[in-house]
Amino acid sequence: MTKDPTTRAWLVLLLLSGASVLAAVLAGGSFSKSVIGVFVLLFAWMKARVILSRYLGLWQAPTWLSGFNWALGFYGLLLIGLYLIPAFTA
Amino acid sequence: MVSGSVTQARSGTLDELPGDLMMWVLIISELLVFGAGLAAFLGVRITDPAGFAEARSHLHPALAGINTIVLITSGFLAARALDLRLKKGRAAARLHLGAAMVLGTVFLVIKGYEYADVAGQGISTETHPLFTFYYLLTGFHAAHVVAGIAILALIAWKDAPRNIEVGTAFWHMVDLVWVLLFPVIYLLG
Numbered sequence: 607m608t609k610d611p612t613t614r615a616w617l618v619l620l621l622l623s624g625a626s627v628l629a630a631v632l633a634g635g636s637f638s639k640s641v642i643g644v645f646v647l648l649f650a651w652m653k654a655r656v657i658l659s660r661y662l663g664l665w666q667a668p669t670w671l672s673g674f675n676w677a678l679g680f681y682g683l684l685l686i687g688l689y690l691i692p693a694f695t696a
Numbered sequence: 697m698v699s700g701s702v703t704q705a706r707s708g709t710l711d712e713l714p715g716d717l718m719m720w721v722l723i724i725s726e727l728l729v730f731g732a733g734l735a736a737f738l739g740v741r742i743t744d745p746a747g748f749a750e751a752r753s754h755l756h757p758a759l760a761g762i763n764t765i766v767l768i769t770s771g772f773l774a775a776r777a778l779d780l781r782l783k784k785g786r787a788a789a790r791l792h793l794g795a796a797m798v799l800g801t802v803f804l805v806i807k808g809y810e811y812a813d814v815a816g817q818g819i820s821t822e823t824h825p826l827f828t829f830y831y832l833l834t835g836f837h838a839a840h841v842v843a844g845i846a847i848l849a850l851i852a853w854k855d856a857p858r859n860i861e862v863g864t865a866f867w868h869m870v871d872l873v874w875v876l877l878f879p880v881i882y883l884l885g
Contacts, residue, residue, distance in 0.1 A: 616772035667712035688738035692745035
């Protein structure tokens with residue numbers, strides 16, 4: 607893989623996007639839809655981290671990067687919780 | 697913002713932020729607005745998960761997936777433009793910004809096709825709550841893409857490194873919002 611961090615970030619984003627779509631396709635099969643949904647949200651969180659760090663340059667500001675990662679992490683947990691509620695109340 | 701911030705000799709936690717502080721205020725504001733919208737979307741889905749699943753089947757996740765590739769590649773080109781400008785590659789930087797704008801336009805064309813198809817099925821904002829959020833959130837995002845293309849054109853013209861750093865930050869924000877919006881609306885709804 608290339609050593610250029612920007613190119614590497616782009617390749618990681620492509621990989622994670624492909625993984626999200628693949629996971630969504632699998633959700634139509636025999637895999638648990640809820641589990642797949644959680645993975646799709648995790649991939650989205652990972653993509654957001656890459657964009658913040660490499661595209662938006664927060665790797666230069668570790669304190670801010672950590673803050674954004676935590677806030678996004680909690681937000682991701684909120685989305686996962688909201689997504690899973692119907693599965694548990696059905 | 698990729699190879700190193702243009703702003704030099706600053707100190708303090710707030711000043712660690714690369715680029716312009718006001719652009720970060722804008723980025724955080726936009727994330728809060730779209731974040732609240734997506735949380736509300738999943739909140740409303742709790743009341744009618746089966747209806748949301750049926751409504752989602754009328755959307756085009758494949759086209760949205762292609763648009764994800766288009767937008768993150770456009771973001772990559774914008775990021776490379778700053779790298780190149782900092783290394784004195786002025787023409788190459790402009791070329792990359794131009795390519796990023798073209799991909800932004802491709803995104804809008806695909807989005808337009810998608811809207812036309814969904815509307816052609818007789819679906820409006822009133823049809824189901826999913827479509828209310830769909831039109832509202834993706835439409836608001838598309839408006840940001842239009843603004844982002846205009847900003848990319850502006851910084852390709854006035855191509856000081858600082859301008860490119862701030863302008864591409866807006867484009868990356870548009871990218872960031874889309875990677876959160878795409879899975880929630882198109883894959884999980």
